[in-house]
Amino acid sequence: xxxxxxxxxxxxxxxxxxxxxxxxxxxxxxxxxxxxxxxxxxxxxxxxxxxxxxxxxxxxxxxxxxxxxxxxxxxxxxxxxxxxxxxxxxxxxxxxxxxxxxxxxxxxxxxxxxxxxxxxxxxxxxxxxxxxxxxxxxxxxxxxxxxxxxxxxxxxxxxxxxxxxxxxxxxxxxxxxxxxxxxxxxxxxxxxxxxxxxxxx
Amino acid sequence: xxxxxxxxxxxxxxxxxxxxxxxxxxxxxxxxxxxxxxxxxxxxxxxxxxxxxxxxxxxxxxxxxxxxxxxxxxxxxxxxxxxxxxxxxxxxxxxxxxxxxxxxxxxxxxxxxxxxxxxxxxxxxxxxxxxxxxxxxxxxxxxxxxxxxxxxxxxxxxxxxxxxxxxxxxxxxxxxxxxxxxxxxxxxxxxxxxxxxxxxxxxxxxxx
Amino acid sequence: xxxxxxxxxxxxxxxxxxxxxxxxxxxxxxxxxxxxxxxxxxxxxxxxxxxxxxxxxxxxxxxxxxxxxxxxxxxxxxxxxxxxxxxxxxxxxxxxxxxxxxxxxxxxxxxxxxxxxxxxxxxxxxxxxxxxxxxxxxxxxxxxxxxxxxxxxxxxxxxxxxxxxxxxxxxxxxxxxxxxxxxxxxxxxxxxxxxxxx
Numbered sequence: 001x002x003x004x005x006x007x008x009x010x011x012x013x014x015x016x017x018x019x020x021x022x023x024x025x026x027x028x029x030x031x032x033x034x035x036x037x038x039x040x041x042x043x044x045x046x047x048x049x050x051x052x053x054x055x056x057x058x059x060x061x062x063x064x065x066x067x068x069x070x071x072x073x074x075x076x077x078x079x080x081x082x083x084x085x086x087x088x089x090x091x092x093x094x095x096x097x098x099x100x101x102x103x104x105x106x107x108x109x110x111x112x113x114x115x116x117x118x119x120x121x122x123x124x125x126x127x128x129x130x131x132x133x134x135x136x137x138x139x140x141x142x143x144x145x146x147x148x149x150x151x152x153x154x155x156x157x158x159x160x161x162x163x164x165x166x167x168x169x170x171x172x173x174x175x176x177x178x179x180x181x182x183x184x185x186x187x188x189x190x191x192x193x194x195x196x197x198x199x200x201x
Numbered sequence: 202x203x204x205x206x207x208x209x210x211x212x213x214x215x216x217x218x219x220x221x222x223x224x225x226x227x228x229x230x231x232x233x234x235x236x237x238x239x240x241x242x243x244x245x246x247x248x249x250x251x252x253x254x255x256x257x258x259x260x261x262x263x264x265x266x267x268x269x270x271x272x273x274x275x276x277x278x279x280x281x282x283x284x285x286x287x288x289x290x291x292x293x294x295x296x297x298x299x300x301x302x303x304x305x306x307x308x309x310x311x312x313x314x315x316x317x318x319x320x321x322x323x324x325x326x327x328x329x330x331x332x333x334x335x336x337x338x339x340x341x342x343x344x345x346x347x348x349x350x351x352x353x354x355x356x357x358x359x360x361x362x363x364x365x366x367x368x369x370x371x372x373x374x375x376x377x378x379x380x381x382x383x384x385x386x387x388x389x390x391x392x393x394x395x396x397x398x399x400x401x402x403x404x405x406x407x408x409x
Numbered sequence: 410x411x412x413x414x415x416x417x418x419x420x421x422x423x424x425x426x427x428x429x430x431x432x433x434x435x436x437x438x439x440x441x442x443x444x445x446x447x448x449x450x451x452x453x454x455x456x457x458x459x460x461x462x463x464x465x466x467x468x469x470x471x472x473x474x475x476x477x478x479x480x481x482x483x484x485x486x487x488x489x490x491x492x493x494x495x496x497x498x499x500x501x502x503x504x505x506x507x508x509x510x511x512x513x514x515x516x517x518x519x520x521x522x523x524x525x526x527x528x529x530x531x532x533x534x535x536x537x538x539x540x541x542x543x544x545x546x547x548x549x550x551x552x553x554x555x556x557x558x559x560x561x562x563x564x565x566x567x568x569x570x571x572x573x574x575x576x577x578x579x580x581x582x583x584x585x586x587x588x589x590x591x592x593x594x595x596x597x598x599x600x601x602x603x604x605x606x607x
Contacts, residue, residue: 012267013267013269013270016265016266016267016270016274017270017273017274020274020277020278021277021491024277024278024280024281024487025484025487027281027285028281028284028285028288028483028484028487029481029484031284031285031288031289032288032483035288035289035291035292038292038293039291039292039295042291042292042295043295046295099538101427102302102303102534102537102538103534103537103538103539104538104539125299126299126302127302127303127534127537128302129233129433130233130234130236130237130240130300130301130302130304131234131235131236131237131240131353131377132236132377132378134299134300134302137296137299137300138362171372171374171377172374172377172378226438227438228434228437228438229434229435229436229437229438229526229527232434232437233433233434233435270498272494272498272523273491273494273495273498276490276491276494276523276524277487277490277491280486280487280490280491281487283486284483284484284486284487287486288483302537303530303533303534303537306486306529306533307435307526307529307530307533309486309490309529310490310524310525310526310528310529310530311526312438312524315523315524375595378598379431379432379433379434379594379598380591380592380594380595380598381591382434382591383587383588383590383591383594384587384588384591386587387580387583387584387585387587387588387591390579390580390583390584390587391577391579391580391584392579394578394579394580394584395578395579
């Protein structure tokens with residue numbers, strides 16, 4: 001069964017496809033260009049917010065005036081310093097990442113001035129399964145981190161009162177939770193190296 | 202075009218020809234997110250928008266679409282609308298967009314949209330195609346929302362993120378995970394077929 | 410860990426631990442519709458495996474060499490699905506001319522594949538996971554094999570066991586197929602964690 005069409009017909013089909021593609025592409029591009037600024041602003045705001053939340057400076061009730069002035073970049077790449085009112089470091093923020101179940105998980109990990117205790121964790125980017133791994137974004141999961149000390153591990157089933165180095169995994173998302181653990185531990189190590197003045201890889 | 206015909210098309214999509222119960226279509230991308238009511242609602246809204254728009258567009262274009270590249274054109278139109286949904290969510294609901302991740306894009310391959318385009322929009326006028334799209338989208342959405350209610354309530358003890366079952370509830374985590382989706386849908390199909398729809402001849406032995 | 414071992418790990422995890430059909434529900438429609446007989450399921454499984462193995466690297470090249478340099482990443486859904494649809498159409502024509510028997514076995518399934526979410530899913534997830542070219546190839550092939558394996562197992566159960574079992578009327582057909590899929594998903598969950606050790 002050979003399907004042969006005259007050349008004009010083939011050309012007409014091609015032209016139709018090209019035309020359709022052009023129309024759809026330009027519509028989509030138009031929508032993209034209209035919203036790109038909004039999207040960029042969202043991302044910028046999200047990073048700022050994540051930094052402040054991880055530093056424990058944002059209680060969710062909006063930002064106080066001048067809070068953002070207290071963040072300084074360094075020491076080392078992807079690390080921020082949180083200054084106290086008198087200009088001394090009161091904590092550090094590490095932008096870390098680890099491979100999750102589906103893709104990279106990125107987050108800001110906040111530590112105290114010695115890098116020995118967490119002040120907060122906020123995730124900025126992930127592609128975990130909606131409703132399972134993606135629940136790391138929920139306040140209930142993130143609330144457990146302030147005060148924990150590295151190196152971290154996942155709490156066992158029987159540990160009702162979690163010790164300071166363990167945190168509760170997201171139920172049904174073991175790999176995602178392990179990725180969060182890795183992210184935290186790597187961030188803690190990076191901060192320690194940066195504080196000792198070593199080169200940060 | 203009488204209102205009666207449009208009405209029949211609309212209602213049959215909700216009941217007798219329901220895309221999920223009867224045709225078992227289009228559960229691919231959305232089944233995965235039915236462990237959370239909010240995510241399901243967003244996905245269903247995106248699907249409703251896409252199926253209505255693509256149905257109308259394809260129906261309006263149906264006289265000019267060459268038969269050989271029909272599928273390509275349909276896919277192109279559908280993909281265009283889905284990207285609009287994606288872009289919109291990204292700009293105005295970034296938190297939800299982050300939760301759903303790549304699943305929004307997968308609406309493109311939802312068989313219902315393609316199925317309606319192919320089976321209905323290609324040979325009906327835009328008005329009826331609109332009604333059909335609306336019916337198919339809603340018929341799909343209510344089933345999935347029902348599933349989400351069951352899965353989120355039993356799986357996490359919450360509904361729309363709000364705890365409803367109290368602290369003493371032990372979560373049925375398996376319902377929130379992949380196998381739970383299959384079981385809940387199977388049970389729903391069983392219930393609904395058992396209760397309301399006419400039973401056809403016993404399918405066993407006929408199909409295989 | 411050498412590169413080859415890494416690719417092998419990606420392949421294995423795509424087949425078993427992260428089976429795209431059973432953990433991500435992708436490609437469910439044709440999975441349920443075409444799993445009544447082993448023979449047709451084999452045809453569809455092979456076709457899906459073929460298309461996935463080829464389109465994943467093609468889409469990788471298109472994305473990294475065309476879309477990223479031009480800053481058009483947001484068009485990826487559109488471009489990926491068009492690439493897949495075009496490949497399916499070309500493959501259909503090629504198979505038709507090359508071999509009557511192969512066309513009879515695979516041909517009717519190819520149009521179904523364009524709307525198989527698993528194929529688009531593989532292309533999207535490969536980008537999200539930032540795979541290299543070789544890893545994308547391994548992932549595409551692994552997912553294809555995994556999908557074929559799942560539908561074959563399903564068809565085997567439905568043809569050999571279910572045809573002799575007594576199923577309640579309301580659950581017959583799709584309902585019981587979903588229950589089986591659920592049990593298979595549970596079984597495949599048993600593999601989880603294995604890939605991490607590699």
